[in-house]
Amino acid sequence: MSQVAEHAQVGMGTIYNYFPSKEDLIVSLFNEINVAMTQHILKGYDETQPVVVRVLYLLNSMVRYGLQHPREFLLTNQLAMVPFIHERVKGNVKALAVAFDQLLSDAQEQHLLKAMPPAVMWVLVAGAMNALVEGHMTQQIELDQATIEQATSACWDAIKR
Amino acid sequence: MSQVAEHAQVGMGTIYNYFPSKEDLIVSLFNEINVAMTQHILKGYDETQPVVVRVLYLLNSMVRYGLQHPREFLLTNQLAMVPFIHERVKGNVKALAVAFDQLLSDAQEQHLLKAMPPAVMWVLVAGAMNALVEGHMTQQIELDQATIEQATSACWDAIKR
Amino acid sequence: MSQVAEHAQVGMGTIYNYFPSKEDLIVSLFNEINVAMTQHILKGYDETQPVVVRVLYLLNSMVRYGLQHPREFLLTNQLAMVPFIHERVKGNVKALAVAFDQLLSDAQEQHLLKAMPPAVMWVLVAGAMNALVEGHMTQQIELDQATIEQATSACWDAIKR
Amino acid sequence: MSQVAEHAQVGMGTIYNYFPSKEDLIVSLFNEINVAMTQHILKGYDETQPVVVRVLYLLNSMVRYGLQHPREFLLTNQLAMVPFIHERVKGNVKALAVAFDQLLSDAQEQHLLKAMPPAVMWVLVAGAMNALVEGHMTQQIELDQATIEQATSACWDAIKR
DNA sequence: GATGAATGAGCCTTCATTCAT
DNA sequence: CATGAATGAAGGCTCATTCAT
Numbered sequence: 001m002s003q004v005a006e007h008a009q010v011g012m013g014t015i016y017n018y019f020p021s022k023e024d025l026i027v028s029l030f031n032e033i034n035v036a037m038t039q040h041i042l043k044g045y046d047e048t049q050p051v052v053v054r055v056l057y058l059l060n061s062m063v064r065y066g067l068q069h070p071r072e073f074l075l076t077n078q079l080a081m082v083p084f085i086h087e088r089v090k091g092n093v094k095a096l097a098v099a100f101d102q103l104l105s106d107a108q109e110q111h112l113l114k115a116m117p118p119a120v121m122w123v124l125v126a127g128a129m130n131a132l133v134e135g136h137m138t139q140q141i142e143l144d145q146a147t148i149e150q151a152t153s154a155c156w157d158a159i160k161r
Numbered sequence: 162m163s164q165v166a167e168h169a170q171v172g173m174g175t176i177y178n179y180f181p182s183k184e185d186l187i188v189s190l191f192n193e194i195n196v197a198m199t200q201h202i203l204k205g206y207d208e209t210q211p212v213v214v215r216v217l218y219l220l221n222s223m224v225r226y227g228l229q230h231p232r233e234f235l236l237t238n239q240l241a242m243v244p245f246i247h248e249r250v251k252g253n254v255k256a257l258a259v260a261f262d263q264l265l266s267d268a269q270e271q272h273l274l275k276a277m278p279p280a281v282m283w284v285l286v287a288g289a290m291n292a293l294v295e296g297h298m299t300q301q302i303e304l305d306q307a308t309i310e311q312a313t314s315a316c317w318d319a320i321k322r
Numbered sequence: 323m324s325q326v327a328e329h330a331q332v333g334m335g336t337i338y339n340y341f342p343s344k345e346d347l348i349v350s351l352f353n354e355i356n357v358a359m360t361q362h363i364l365k366g367y368d369e370t371q372p373v374v375v376r377v378l379y380l381l382n383s384m385v386r387y388g389l390q391h392p393r394e395f396l397l398t399n400q401l402a403m404v405p406f407i408h409e410r411v412k413g414n415v416k417a418l419a420v421a422f423d424q425l426l427s428d429a430q431e432q433h434l435l436k437a438m439p440p441a442v443m444w445v446l447v448a449g450a451m452n453a454l455v456e457g458h459m460t461q462q463i464e465l466d467q468a469t470i471e472q473a474t475s476a477c478w479d480a481i482k483r
Numbered sequence: 484m485s486q487v488a489e490h491a492q493v494g495m496g497t498i499y500n501y502f503p504s505k506e507d508l509i510v511s512l513f514n515e516i517n518v519a520m521t522q523h524i525l526k527g528y529d530e531t532q533p534v535v536v537r538v539l540y541l542l543n544s545m546v547r548y549g550l551q552h553p554r555e556f557l558l559t560n561q562l563a564m565v566p567f568i569h570e571r572v573k574g575n576v577k578a579l580a581v582a583f584d585q586l587l588s589d590a591q592e593q594h595l596l597k598a599m600p601p602a603v604m605w606v607l608v609a610g611a612m613n614a615l616v617e618g619h620m621t622q623q624i625e626l627d628q629a630t631i632e633q634a635t636s637a638c639w640d641a642i643k644r
Numbered sequence: 645g646a647t648g649a650a651t652g653a654g655c656c657t658t659c660a661t662t663c664a665t
Numbered sequence: 666c667a668t669g670a671a672t673g674a675a676g677g678c679t680c681a682t683t684c685a686t
Contacts, residue, residue: 001680001681001682002648002680002681005647005648010646010647011646011647011648012647012648012649012681012682013645013646013647013648013682013683013684014645014646014647016681016682016683017645017646021681021682022680022681022682074242077242078239078242081235081238081239081295086299097301114311114315115311116308116311116312116315117302117303117308119296119301119302120293120296120302120308120311120312121315123289123292123293123295123296123301123302124289124292124293124312124315124316125289126292127288127289127290127291127292127293127295127296128284128285128286128288128289128292128319129288130288130292131284131285131287131288131289131291131292132281132284132285132288134242134284134288135280135281135284135288138247140280140284141278141280141281141284142278147277147278147281150275150277150281151277151281151285154275154277154282154285154319154320155285155319157318157319157321158289158315158316158318158319159315160318162655162656162657163654163655163656166673171671171672172671172672172673173656173657173672173673173674174657174658174659174670174671174672174673175670175671175672177656177657177658178669178670178671182656182657183655183656183657323676323677323678324675324676324677327652332650332651333650333651333652334651334652334653334677334678335649335650335651335652335678335679335680336649336650336651338677338678338679339648339649339650343677343678344676344677344678396564399564400561400564403557403560403561403617408621436633436637438630438633438634438637439624439625439630441618441623441624442615442618442624442630442633442634443637445611445614445615445617445618445623445624446611446614446615446634446637446638447611448614449610449611449612449613449614449615449617449618450606450607450608450610450611450614450641451610452610452614453606453607453609453610453611453613453614454603454606454607454610456564456606456610457602457603457606457610460569462580462602462606463600463602463603463606464600469599469600469603472597472598472599472603473599473603473607476597476599476604476607476641476642477607477641479640479641479643480611480637480638480640480641481637482640484659484660484661485659485660485669488668488669493667493668494667494668494669495660495661495668495669495670496661496662496663496666496667496668496669497666497667497668499660499661499662500666500667504660504661505659505660505661
């Protein structure tokens with residue numbers, strides 16, 4: 001906390017005027033990052049486009065966000081696995097998941113997708129995209145634009161009928 | 162460490178007769194779990210089977226391991242993102258990744274897969290499977306046998322030509 | 323450290339706001355005592371007096387300091403033999419030794435002293451004076467004013483031509 | 484204690500068959516070294532020689548012991564200042580001091596020495612000799628044979644009438 | 645509302661001592 | 666008698682939190 005205060009050019013006690021505890025600070029940070037990430041990913045998203053285009057666009061956006069904001073990306077991914085985050089975040093960060101669910105549900109009604117719960121499809125492709133970025137960060141794989149497009153395309157193949 | 166000692170019904174100092182430090186204890190635990198996990202997943206794996214069967218078998222095994230050993234699954238996933246683990250584990254836990262890479266390379270030579278680096282394909286499907294189990298644990302999705310098979314099958318669709 | 327904090331009527335952590343580590347605390351204490359001791363011993367020292375008077379004055383002062391500040395005396399003597407003190411104190415505590423060396427060098431030029439390195443003479447008389455105080459503290463000898471004067475006079479006989 | 488056992492090629496518990504505690508071990512070691520040191524110093528000591536010769540002989544022996552057995556020398560000097568040693572050593576290590584006291588008392592009866600308590604004289608010269616060796620060990624002074632003889636001679640001047 | 649020195653529970657680690665074999 | 670794995674009190678140090686200014 002002292003390092004946070006120092007970085008913020010603020011007295012230690014001031015933090016506690018805005019956040020009751022370190023945990024609350026972290027939860028707020030987590031939410032803030034998720035909101036920003038969602039906005040970033042949905043920017044330029046055109047609902048009038050065909051389903052394929054929209055899915056590929058979102059997946060691409062997710063990867064690009066991870067590459068452009070590595071700190072935020074790693075932080076949210078790590079925090080997402082910490083128990084007290086689950087208990088306190090409720091449903092306000094799932095905006096992206098909800099948007100995707102909606103998109104997938106629509107697509108499914110048009111018989112473009114497999115007969116799988118949309119939530120499962122979202123989990124699969126989101127997990128694949130996250131792993132892609134992590135693999136790049138830990139130097140396990142090279143991630144150029146061509147590879148990204150191959151990967152997102154593969155994800156589409158995974159869920160398309 | 163005191164909680165570990167208490168849980169092990171052992172004096173605090175006894176731990177230090179077997180592990181030089183807390184970090185060494187954790188690295189050892191991490192390696193032990195990974196060895197056991199790899200053995201569990203490769204059990205019953207038949208290299209004489211067709212590629213599709215083998216891929217689906219491994220993916221299924223991965224998911225089942227996660228479901229049957231939630232604590233180990235969560236622990237390794239969390240530890241895998243901690244810096245000092247990366248620095249000290251080197252390459253001994255990648256047995257599974259290597260096996261998969263080999264399988265995918267073979268399959269690729271038979272023109273069964275997309276023209277994508279095997280490492281990327283591994284990252285994608287492993288990430289998807291991990292996310293599947295995590296989604297189940299965080300109650301985001303229901304994960305019955307049918308869903309698992311749909312998911313693994315979708316992964317195959319993602320990488321197959 | 324907890325005992326130090328308790329004695330200082332202060333929380334444990336407070337100490338670490340002023341000293342980075344236990345070792346730093348001890349080095350600081352050592353230096354502080356040495357500065358105070360040097361001031362105490364040099365108080366009233368008159369450089370215009372004849373050499374004999376000055377030498378006897380300093381030796382007397384050293385003994386009196388030891389008798390009046392037994393804790394500080396014992397502590398510095400013990401600490402002076404601890405390795406990490408040597409490595410970190412450098413030359414700032416040798417003010418007294420330097421002053422004495424200067425005095426002895428001057429006296430030597432006047433052919434009042436033996437042809438011995440001043441450093442050796444300083445070591446001899448300082449060692450004798452320290453042993454005198456220690457002998458008193460460990461009850462090996464009685465140390466009244468008469469004995470002190472006999473002892474300092476004997477030291478002068480040791481080094482005078 | 485484990486290092487002591489290892490160095491002695493003995494099991495840890497074995498030590499406790501011979502010494503009830505670490506403190507007892509140290510006290511025994513202290514006594515043993517002092518006995519050996521006394522023997523070493525008194526070796527070749529000829530009571531039939533004149534007082535001057537005997538005194539100079541003993542002082543020289545003390546210095547040579549320190550130079551030849553630096554570890555033992557430093558250990559006893561350090562231990563001599565630790566409280567629990569004082570309380571437990573009683574009078575058995577003062578053999579050397581007693582011998583010297585006797586010599587000095589004899590000499591005093593012959594009016595060769597100053598009218599000072601023999602114990603005080605012993606403390607002075609022993610302290611000076613110890614400091615001489617310590618000064619050599621801490622590199623404060625150079626200690627060749629000539630310097631040693633100058634120093635012992637100076638000590639004699641300090642106590643002789 | 646801002647500050648940051650003070651706080652002390654809790655952490656990892658050591659090591660003299662014990663005791664079952 | 667010898668052994669050495671087991672023990673746990675004690676040590677130095679950290680850091681989230683408080684509160685007097």
